[in-house]
Amino acid sequence: xxxxxxxxxxxxxxxxxxxxxxxxxxxxxxxxxxxxxxxxxxxxxxxxxxxxxxxxxxxxxxxxxxxxxxxxxxxxxxxxxxxxxxxxxxxxxxxxxxxxxxxxxxxxxxxxxxxxxxxxxxxxxxxxxxxxxxxxxxxxxxxxxxxxxxxxxxxxxxxxxxxxxxxxxxxxxxxxxxxxxxxxxxxxxxxxxxxxxxxxxxxxxxxxxxxxxxxxxxxxxxxxxxxxxxxxxxxxxxxxxxxxxxxxxxxxxxxxxxxxxxxxxxxxxxxxxxxxxxxxxxxxxxxxxxxxxxxxxxxxxxxxxxxxxxxxxxxxxxxxxxxxxxxxxxxxxxxxxxxxxxxxxxxxxxxxxxxxxxxxxxxxxxxxxxxxxxxxxxxxxxxxxxxxxxxxxxxxxxxxxxxxxxxxxxxxxxxxxx
Ligand SMILES: *Cc1c(COP(=O)(O)O)cnc(C)c1O
Numbered sequence: 192x193x194x195x196x197x198x199x200x201x202x203x204x205x206x207x208x209x210x211x212x213x214x215x216x217x218x219x220x221x222x223x224x225x226x227x228x229x230x231x232x233x234x235x236x237x238x239x240x241x242x243x244x245x246x247x248x249x250x251x252x253x254x255x256x257x258x259x260x261x262x263x264x265x266x267x268x269x270x271x272x273x274x275x276x277x278x279x280x281x282x283x284x285x286x287x288x289x290x291x292x293x294x295x296x297x298x299x300x301x302x303x304x305x306x307x308x309x310x311x312x313x314x315x316x317x318x319x320x321x322x323x324x325x326x327x328x329x330x331x332x333x334x335x336x337x338x339x340x341x342x343x344x345x346x347x348x349x350x351x352x353x354x355x356x357x358x359x360x361x362x363x364x365x366x367x368x369x370x371x372x373x374x375x376x377x378x379x380x381x382x383x384x385x386x387x388x389x390x391x392x393x394x395x396x397x398x399x400x401x402x403x404x405x406x407x408x409x410x411x412x413x414x415x416x417x418x419x420x421x422x423x424x425x426x427x428x429x430x431x432x433x434x435x436x437x438x439x440x441x442x443x444x445x446x447x448x449x450x451x452x453x454x455x456x457x458x459x460x461x462x463x464x465x466x467x468x469x470x471x472x473x474x475x476x477x478x479x480x481x482x483x484x485x486x487x488x489x490x491x492x493x494x495x496x497x498x499x500x501x502x503x504x505x506x507x508x509x510x511x512x513x514x515x516x517x518x519x520x521x522x523x524x525x526x527x528x529x530x531x532x533x534x535x536x537x538x539x540x541x542x543x544x545x546x547x548x549x550x551x552x553x554x555x556x557x558x559x560x561x562x563x564x565x566x567x568x569x570x571x572x573x574x575x576x577x578x579x580x581x582x583x584x585x586x587x588x589x590x591x592x593x594x595x596x597x598x599x600x601x602x603x604x605x606x607x608x609x
Contacts, residue, residue: 197262198232198235199231199232199235199236199257200214200229200230200231200232200260200262201230201231201232202214202229202230203215203217203227203228203229203230203403204227204228204229204230205220205222205223205225205226205227206225206226206227206228206505207220207223207225207226208220208222208223208225210222210223211230212227214229214260214262215320216320216322216395216400216401217400217403218399218400218401218402218403226402226403226501226502226505227403228403228406229260229403229404229407231258231260231447233447233450233451236257236258236451237451237452239257240257240258240451240453241453242418242422242453244257245414245418245453246418249269250273251269251270251271251272251273252271252272252273252308252311252312252408252411252414252415253265253269253272253311254273255410255411255414258407258410258414258444258447259312259407259408259410259411260312260316260403260404260407261312261315261316261319261404262319263319265311265315266314266315266318266344267310267311267314267315267318267340267343267344268307268310268311268312268314268315268340269311270300270301271299271300271301271307271308271310271311272299272307272308272311272411272415273415274294274295274296274298274299274415275294275295275298276292276293276294276295276415276416276419276420276567277292277293277294277295277536277538278291278292279291279292279293279535279536279568281535281536282531282532282535282536282548285531285535286551286552286555287555287562288555288560288562288564288566289562289563290563290564290565290566291566291567291568292416292420292425292565292566292567292568293532293536293538293567293568293570294412294415294416294567294568294569294570295538295570296308296412296569296570296571296572297538297539297540297541297544297570297571297572297573297574298573301336301339301340301343302332302335302336302339302363303335303572303573303575303576304332304335304336304494304541304571304572304573304576305332305409305412305437305569305571305572306332306333306335306336307336307340308408308409308411308412309333309336309397309405309406309407309408309409310333310336310337310340310397310405310408311340311408312404312405312407312408313325313395313397313398313401313404313405313408314337314340314341314344314346314395314397316401316404316405317346317395317397317401318344318346320395320401322346322393322394322395323346323347324346324347324348324349324392324393324394324395325337325341325346325347325348325349325394325395325396325397326348326349326350326351326385326388326389326394326395326396326397327350327351327385327396327397327398327399328351328378328381328382328384328385328396328398328399329350329351329352329378329381329398330352330353330356330378330433330493330494330495330496330497331352331356331357331360331493331494331576332360332494332571332572332576333350333397333398334350334351334352334360334363334364334371335360335363335364335576337350337369337397338350338363338364338367338369338371339367341367341369342367342368342369348367348369348370349369349370349372349394350364350369350370350371350372351372351374351381351384351385352364352371352372352373352374352381353373353374353376353377353378353380353381353493353496354373354374354375354376355493356493357493357576357577357578357579357580358578358579359575359576359577359578360493360576360577361373363576377487377488377496377498378488378496378497378498379485379497379498379499382399382497382499385399386399398434402501406436406439406440406502407440409436409437409440409441409444410440410441410443410444410447411444412437412440412441412444412569413428413440413441413442413443413444413445413448414444414448416428416567417445417448417453417454420565420567422453422454423454423565424445424448424449424454424456424457424458424459425459425564425565425566425567426458426459426460426564426565426566427459427460427462427515427554427560427564427565427566427567428441428459428460428461428462428566428567428568428569429462429464429547429550429551429554429560429566429567429568429569430461430462430463430464430547430569431464431465431495431543431544431546431547431569431571432463432464432465432472432473432495432500432506432517433494433495433496433497433500434497434500434501434502434503435463435472435500435501435502435503435504435505435506435507436501436502436506437569437571438461438463438502438506438509438510439502439505439506439508439509441461441509441569442461442509442510442512442513443509445457445459445461459513460513460514460515460516461509461510461513461515462510462515462516462517462518462550462554462559462560463476463506463510463515463516463517464517464518464519464520464546464547464549464550464551465495465517465518465519465546465550466490466491466492466495466496466519466520466521466522466525466542466546467490467519467520467521467522468488468489468490468491468492468496468521468522469486469488469489469490469492469495469496469497469498470486470519471483471484471485471486471498471499471500471503472500472503472506472507472517473517473518473519474486474519475503475507476507476510476516476517477517477518480507481504481507481508481511482503482504482507483500483503483504483507485498485499486498490522490525490542491522491525491526491542491577491579491580492522492525492542492543492545492546493542493577494541494542494543494571494572494577495542495543495546516554516557516559517550518550518553518554518557519546519550520545520546520549520550520553524545524549525542525545525546525549525580526545526580526581526584527545527549528544528545528546528547528548528549528552529541529542529544529545529548529574529580529581530581530584530585531548532544532545532548532570533574538570539573539574539575540570540571540572540573540574541571541572541573541574541576541577541580542572542577542580543570543571543572544570544571544572544574545580547568547569547570547571548568548570551566551568589601589602
């Protein structure tokens, strides 16, 4: 399929100078080096989209296909998205919130993180643009999702990861048999290398040369939250940040629903969450700057460990526009957040989830989020992938011999109660 404009996609537009391009594989403006994003024809979309058409769509993120940057039908990732929105009463009681919800992307299909959304869109688009090889620079979850989807789509695949990832995230690449490249450096080194390779090879690097399409997949988290709340935008959303892309796209998605008349008003505040050991964006927020200073990451939240975040500036802008806030938490608070979520709601999230819960707790304490606000926390990855983080905190099973007497004695139970 040739990359032409359609009635829904106008093309790409530079976020800085506004120069427009056809919808090809390009991510940087050749005039001003600003990042490009997909531009839609909202008039055309408005005439064919409604709450009813969406509700009648597939039980996946593809129910929002009219707002996703592909020309034809989806071909990759047909089952991603539409994860549960959990009414988190127990955690709400604990934190002092009457209407708390957890958006549970720990059970996304097929690789248990929010990255299954962006990859479904990116690989479908990559095939439309004629690529047979996909690649990515990843902090872990993206590589897992690209590797799994590439296997199912029979595409050649190279994933690039830092050398110090969690064991499950490394294994979660190898099992699909892509080329797994472990780089002696941090994510920012991996990303720089991938930009160089992307200039050299005709490969679809999902978060480099086809980043404008990839990033749009994140909007579906916002769409789902709104639909699952009964077509109401929440008062508050707390969002983990790595490159800051997810946060900017949540804000874009909410604004699109408002523009299309799918929600009545938009007063949602979007809040950004980072780990203290890698908090260039939230540090800028706290110091009142609209630009960030790159850092060297040092945190257990490896999925969020991007020291030079590509969308940091835009995340700060979106948060400010919405009237939201940002904060960060220590590694200790991350583990506390993971344990609290598991023990109140039965959801085992990865370190990024601990970041979100930790920052949510802080924002409630600070009075930024009020008891009566409808509040949503985005839980973006699965705890089984970052077991190292909680290993020291979970204790051991109680070991006994296979004897009734020993069992009763160990747990101080009466022999006859029934
Ligand atoms: C990638 C990722 C994010 C957010 O990433 P952005 O680069 O900010 O879009 C959040 N949580 C998890 C678990 C991730 O893997």
